[in-house]
Amino acid sequence: MTTITTPRTEAAPAATTRTQEVVTSPAARKVLAALRLSTGFIFLWAFLDKTFGLGYSTASEAAWVNGGAPSQGFLQFAVQGPLTGFFNGIASPVTDVLFMLGMLGVGLAVMLGIGTRVAAVAGSLIMVMMWLAEWPLIAGSTNPVMDYHIIYALVLVLVALTAAGDTWGLGRWWKSLPVVQKNRWLV
Known part of the structure; x- marks a missing residue:
């Protein structure tokens, strides 16, 4: 895989001096875009299913729009491991709103690039917190260390580091906006 490293410039403010690896292989760019869209859809689907109770992981009667509590049930009844008390203690309508947002x-953001x-x-x-809440080290997981929460977190980092939003997304346009130019952390 070929990469281009954007060199540091002395005149640039500190926020823009980080190098960004940009994958230039057309095939790799398409795979990264597909990975970005797939991962973004996982997050968006979780929001939609929990909001409207589409019947996959959330029944209609448990939908957020029908008074369901998307994070509270999990935090109060599904958490396992040494952090159970912490997660039980934060279960509230506030965690529902924060989780859903x-x-x-x-x-x-990931779908749009x-x-x-x-x-x-x-x-x-979010993924690391969910991994800690399920504590696969003792929860009878098929793998006591690595699970899909960690994989999703790593994919999100990969998407950000490789400018994956530039292919089949709005990444290039987004980066050209004056507010993003001034605040490079928004890239």
Whole structure:
């Protein structure tokens, strides 16, 4: 895989001096775009299913729009391991709103290819928290260390580091906006 490293410039502010690896192979760019869209859809689907109770992981009567509590049930009854008390203690309507906004924000940003750095941080934080809540080290998991939460977090980081939103997404347009030019962390 060929990469281009954007060199550091002395005149650039500190926020823009980080190098960004951009994959130039057309086939690799398409695979990264497909991986980005697939991962973004996982987050967006979780939001949609929990909001409207589409009947996959959330029944209609448990939908958020029908008074369901998308994070509270999980935090109160499905958590396992040494952090159970912590996760039980944070279960509230506030965690429902934060979780749902996180799923929607990460899903849309990753699907659109915009704000992938912020989405990578937020999505990875959500995934690591869910991994800790399920604590696969003692929960009878088929793999006591690695599970899909960690894989999704790593994919989000890969998407952000490789400018994957530039292919089949709005990444290039997003990066050209003056507010993003001034605040490179929004890339």
